Amino acid sequence: MLRIITPVWLILFVVLTLCSPVFAIELVDSSWVAENIHKAKTIIVDVQSQSDYYAIAHLPGAVKVNRHADLSDYTQEPPTLYPSPEQFKQVLDRLGIENDSTVIAYDDKFGLFASRFLVIMEMYGHDTQQLMLLDGGIDNWEQEGREESTASVQLPASDYTIVDNRAGIRLAWSDIYRDKLAKNLDAIILLDVRPENEYLGQKIRGIRGGHIPGAINITGTKANDSETQKFLSLKEIATLYADNGITAESPVYLYCHSGDRAAHAYMQLRYLLGYKNVRIYDGGWNAWSSKLFLPAQDTHWLWEQ
Template identity: 35%
Template sequence: MTDFVSAEWVASQGEGIRIVDVRDAWEYDGLGHLPNAVSVPFDSFRADEHGTESDADAGEGMLPDEDDWAQLLSEAGVSPESDIVAYDDHHGVFAARFLVTAELFGHDPARLHLLDGDFSSWQLERETSSETPAVEPTDYELTRPDATPLVGPDAVADAADDPDAVLVDTREDGEYDEGHIPGAVLLDWRALVDDETRGLLPQDEARSVLERAGIVPEKRIVLYCNTARRISHTYVVLRHLGFEQVDFYEGSLTEWEAQGRPLETN
């Protein structure tokens, strides 16, 4: 499963991993980056607009086109056998989106890793580089998995009434109060982030935060936000902590509202 890895682990791997920097290209070029990291900016793997009706039925939401994704990884020197570490400078939320996209498109989750911390925390104690590594392009072949955590809006609506499920809104308090899917509990994704280390809270603390929101491993967890970016981070956290039943509403509120479905306000 996709997991968190320490800066020490990343530094110890040498060139045995593919490190992916998802910050803007100007940050990669102008501010430096992790040694041997390749640049794959967030905007390059974000769909420009909401998907088609058929995409919505399949739970595709804002995922990029398959061919575009495969070309992007090929140009970054990634193969299906690559171990990938992704990072950003926003506590890992954009990097998590990259990794979840890779998982949904069939990359082995055991080979997907999120840097515990971000660029700012890395550069406090470790060297950075201004050199762009030479990359040998691959011919990345995408193989869709037999099953994914993706769910559509009907399944999300059903989860709100299911005693064995918890529907989770990972946005900010104010957004939640203005309108959320009926029956959803609030868990701001940043509640699982340690402001000092810029990485994941210690695991015991993270579990306590989750339990207070009623999010426990025994339940099926269904995640949504606005455009599936913030739930990507929460998804990686939950899987890292051993949660086995985590559903991912890719369409999120963008799709939910476009379909005229009801919202609840506080």
């Protein structure tokens, strides 16, 4: 009997081709940004990890977003949840972003914080074809010797119209409890994208360490080159997830500690690979671990350290 064996690389190529998103947040390189940075209706958004980094250096013309003050709902518990529609509208109005703006976001940490900003923009109705992530962020921009600025930028205020699309992206703790713990739906993959030491409870960032029962662990930044901070090839990223049982057909529930790494992994799965059924628990381990009625695996308590 003739056996036909299809190479893994060919399977991945077909999957990536078929799943390539038509309406997608786009990953752009520094050359493209340099050519388009001054176009009308284009706004560059700096989401560096520390608020004072903007004054030290940023891309020319970039407006500043404070990761903690602007991209969190500080009225809720924990205060790291994604912002409410009212809060985020205030941010967009201050930045001068309009509904038809082309937005290019970057940061200094593998795209974690820029991804958070772009995912929140998608949640509140911005056309994803007008959203872009600078590959490699400011670190790669500097490595290539490109122009930077220290001048603060203030654009005219806008009046952004929010469209609430949270239901298709965001999960609550109860969704995970219902689907993975109560119903035990094996088809759904619960993916913890924190560093392994947090997943195993060895590093505790809260009252207890560990992970949600049934979650598998892939640290999302494994999809980035550690030196340039740029993303690996699509084939390498697809293999990273496929080796852990995640394919285009897999429904995936993502979480991390506080929603940054989850947004970064969402960007990879939803927009680089084009996987359709991906959602984020933005409360993450920060919220889950504080609800002591919820179960955990590899539990270590803060006072045991």
